[in-house]
Amino acid sequence: MAPIRKPPKAPWQIWLDAGGKLSWLRLVVLVLLLTPVAIAVYDFYTVGYGARPINDVIHRTGYWALLFVMMSLAISPLRRIARFNQLVDVRRMIGVGAFVYAAAHITLYIADQKFDLGKVVSEIVLRLYLTIGFVALLGLTALAATSTDGMVRRLGGKRWQRLHMAVYGVGLLALIHFFQQTKADVWIPTLVAGLFGWLIAYRLLIKVRASRDEPPAWMLAVLAVVVSALTFIAEAVGIGIAFNTSPLRVLQSTLDFDIEMIRPGWLVLGAGLLVVVVDLVRSRFAKPRRRIAAPVTAGKRAPEAA
Numbered sequence: 038m039a040p041i042r043k044p045p046k047a048p049w050q051i052w053l054d055a056g057g058k059l060s061w062l063r064l065v066v067l068v069l070l071l072t073p074v075a076i077a078v079y080d081f082y083t084v085g086y087g088a089r090p091i092n093d094v095i096h097r098t099g100y101w102a103l104l105f106v107m108m109s110l111a112i113s114p115l116r117r118i119a120r121f122n123q124l125v126d127v128r129r130m131i132g133v134g135a136f137v138y139a140a141a142h143i144t145l146y147i148a149d150q151k152f153d154l155g156k157v158v159s160e161i162v163l164r165l166y167l168t169i170g171f172v173a174l175l176g177l178t179a180l181a182a183t184s185t186d187g188m189v190r191r192l193g194g195k196r197w198q199r200l201h202m203a204v205y206g207v208g209l210l211a212l213i214h215f216f217q218q219t220k221a222d223v224w225i226p227t228l229v230a231g232l233f234g235w236l237i238a239y240r241l242l243i244k245v246r247a248s249r250d251e252p253p254a255w256m257l258a259v260l261a262v263v264v265s266a267l268t269f270i271a272e273a274v275g276i277g278i279a280f281n282t283s284p285l286r287v288l289q290s291t292l293d294f295d296i297e298m299i300r301p302g303w304l305v306l307g308a309g310l311l312v313v314v315v316d317l318v319r320s321r322f323a324k325p326r327r328r329i330a331a332p333v334t335a336g337k338r339a340p341e342a343a
């Protein structure tokens with residue numbers, strides 16, 4: 038009888054690579070995924086959670102779920118621009134991390150409603166921002182449930198790829214949910230929206246060029262300027278509508294660079310130009326400037342996803 042071969046790692050040993058060896062990249066991402074928990078515990082014992090502790094943690098989990106969705110979307114562009122193919126190995130971890138935080142978010146919301154499921158359902162149906170959050174959660178659940186190697190095989194590369202395009206919709210809906218529930222200052226939602234805009238615009242650029250080669254640095258610089266300009270304009274229009282004032286006047290004042298209150302548009306420009314610097318450095322030192330190949334997982338070519 039043939040000996041039963043032990044798999045190189047148990048499914049929960051997510052810090053090991055497919056061959057069962059310690060992966061420093063996975064370990065770093067695992068620490069990153071646990072950082073919000075560490076911050077929450079630290080805050081609990083130092084500043085505390087205020088009058089509505091569950092609500093505080095609902096906000097934290099929602100915030101991190103959204104950021105991890107954005108980080109998972111940043112993997113493909115970063116992998117290409119930094120010529121760092123191994124990055125794709127941690128995209129699934131980050132995506133599942135986003136789902137875990139979103140699941141904690143809804144669970145805490147249900148706890149906040151004293152586990153009255155009837156009330157939870159009626160709130161989700163009646164309040165548009167909760168309906169939108171719910172649809173985003175359904176999307177994230179479908180993505181997490183189909184993230185295993187087995188599901189990739191079962192669905193087939195093409196269908197799996199098509200399904201995982203839903204992550205763009207999830208990101209957009211989660212952003213709308215974020216904007217809708219933010220009562221006062223929309224500085225952070227605007228910044229996240231600007232960065233999301235860059236991630237989408239980069240993909241559109243890749244599609245329009247229809248080439249597997251990297252876009253040249255000048256194109257990335259133009260992309261940074263255009264997305265930053267759109268962030269400034271969107272912010273000015275939003276403030277203009279909210280405060281019934283002229284968007285042009287708002288635009289003028291937000292374009293004035295103020296180090297004490299840097300507007301999201303400037304930070305989006307900074308992030309976009311940082312990408313250009315990474316591209317310039319890597320195209321010079323990563324030899325030769327290779328075409329990006331499909332990543333390899335567990336000895337098989339993994340489908341290219343969002």
Ligand code: HEM
Nearest residue numbers: 096099100102103139143146167170171173174211215218
């Ligand atoms: C059924 C699904 C969901 C429900 C019922 C829900 C509910 C809530 C509630 C009650 C708040 C706080 C609102 C307030 O205090 O006024 C909130 C905030 C938030 N939620 Fe959700 N949510 C859902 C899904 C999601 C998903 C899937 C994401 C992200 C992927 C998300 C991201 C956020 C963010 C970013 C905030 C704001 C956090 C902050 O203030 O920093 N939510 N959500």
